[in-house]
Amino acid sequence: PLKMCFHCAVNKDTDETCPSFTRLSFHSAVVGTGLNVKLMLYTRKNLTCAQVINATAFGNLNVTKKTTFIVHGFRPTGSPPVWIGDLVEGLLFVEDMNVVVVDWNRGATTLIYTNAASKTKNVATVLKEFIDQMLLTKGKKSDQVLMALVNSAGIDTHFLPSSILGLISGLTSLDPAGPLFNGKPPQDRLDPSDAQFVDVIHSDIDALGYREPLGHIDFYPNGGLDQPGCPKTIFGGMQYFKCDHQRSVYLYLSSLTESCTITAYPCDSYRDYRNGKCVSCITPQKESCPLLGYYADRWKDYLKKKDPPMTKAFFDTAEEKPFCMYHYFVDILTWNKNIRRGAITIKLRDMAGNTTESKINHEPATFQKYHQVSLLARFNQDLDKVAAISLVFSTGSVIGPKYKLRILRMKLRSLAYPERPQLCRYDLVLKENVETVFQPILCSKLQM
Known part of the structure; x- marks a missing residue:
């Protein structure tokens, strides 16, 4: 300089x-x-x-x-x-x-x-x-x-x-x-x-x-x-x-x-x-x-x-320069019999092992049977090719029963680059406060 x-x-x-x-x-x-x-x-x-x-x-x-x-x-x-x-x-x-x-x-x-x-x-x-x-x-x-x-x-x-x-x-x-x-x-x-x-x-x-x-x-x-x-x-x-x-x-x-x-x-x-x-x-x-x-x-x-x-x-911004955040939608379709309310933490990893995380916990999301919830996730890194995704569901309760969130389909789509392929995972059960890691697949074109 x-x-x-x-x-x-x-x-x-x-x-x-x-x-x-x-x-x-x-x-x-x-x-x-x-x-x-x-x-x-x-x-x-x-x-x-x-x-x-x-x-x-x-x-x-x-x-x-x-x-x-x-x-x-x-x-x-x-x-x-x-x-x-x-x-x-x-x-x-x-x-x-x-x-x-x-x-x-x-x-x-x-x-x-x-x-x-x-x-x-x-x-x-x-x-x-x-x-x-x-x-x-x-x-x-x-x-x-x-x-x-x-x-x-x-x-x-x-x-x-x-x-x-x-x-x-x-x-x-x-x-x-x-x-x-x-x-x-x-x-x-x-x-x-x-x-x-x-x-x-x-x-x-x-x-x-x-x-x-x-x-x-x-x-x-x-x-x-x-x-x-x-x-x-x-x-x-x-x-x-x-x-x-x-x-x-x-x-x-x-x-x-x-x-x-x-x-x-x-x-x-x-x-x-x-x-x-x-x-x-x-x-x-x-x-x-x-x-x-x-x-x-x-x-x-x-x-x-x-x-x-x-x-x-x-x-929103990151803590330090260059401050940029990369926005994605996480679409979650559930089939729990009862309504579930809680926060989602999503982590992405690419082939090189780089990871970035977003905690969507500003207010509880409401998950209802056969109702899709679209959550805005903000990451401080942009991973071009996502090799693995992890999800954590939490109700924020320290005591009481551990809940499960039964997911029919999870979809990840980039807002900054809408032309990128959307990534999905079908039939997934999240246990409360337990990280679940999986490899995503390309979403079915019929459901895009």
Whole structure:
């Protein structure tokens, strides 16, 4: 990876070979800092060394190319965001553009959140002046301004004149802040009218993030609540407070740098998604499913057909990058005389011995005689050719009788690759809490 000058020792701007993001101390957070906004430009020509620019000095900025602004949020300790270098590098890797880091650390650094929030309108004013001059420059096209709002609900384009609003093609907000912005009217927070296409990733809606939809499409990874791999208790230290909040940034980064693509599913609720009710976008007859991150705007033509053009989309992720999950349906047809309720754990293994597991236990499934239940299974690996499948049935009861689940047919079908052969097993009895392993066969074409 390229070494960028984000964490260099900070000297006075005039002394710096490569201007760096402002690094402040915890002492600065205690006493507070006055606002000073610094715009740092990166291009493929100066990929590792920023240029400080302003409304009268554009430096290497090429106004005929797309421009992406990266705006950070509240900084309670004064340290630079650890992800900014990766975000700049990733954006310039996928497209030859201008990337402008909006460094307002002098202003965002404070222990008093309200002090930082109050300065967001002033940051927007600086951006307004800069964008105004960009648009006055010869050759500027309307689809070449893109603003990425990172962890900040308050710095939105409502503070820009209406003549500019229509020229901002895309605005991405990564877990916009909830405190002081929840319940605010549209003019005081992020809103779909802020750009031609607004997409939002909500990863911490029960703490630091904003709960309600704010854009044309709002993504809720893992329901927007606790993110896998993040500490569950305060014993996790600072990560307990910021891991969920920061996950939105790393999910966006994965769309720039990773080999897999995170697919989301338009849905009214996380529960409906987990219950497999929101996967119609994967069929050939429907619009394709929206993609998370940099390529989310590929879905905007579909949104134009909606009234209002707003959608919530849900998906699950793995604990660590590349975060992708691979979705399958497990169709189970049973013939028990009595109704059985419980959870299913399914494990897949390929010829090389690689295994991946999915626990479908978010709520008990109800198995009735001659009634097919379709369960949505999510795996963190995609095994092309499945050699063995194992199933475990559990009612969750520690005491009491051990039940059996009598299966007439089990079918496994891939959502991501519906053209793959569907795998079946017929006449199977699962004993509660006992793993049953078998080799699947191709499903009968008569029953596909």
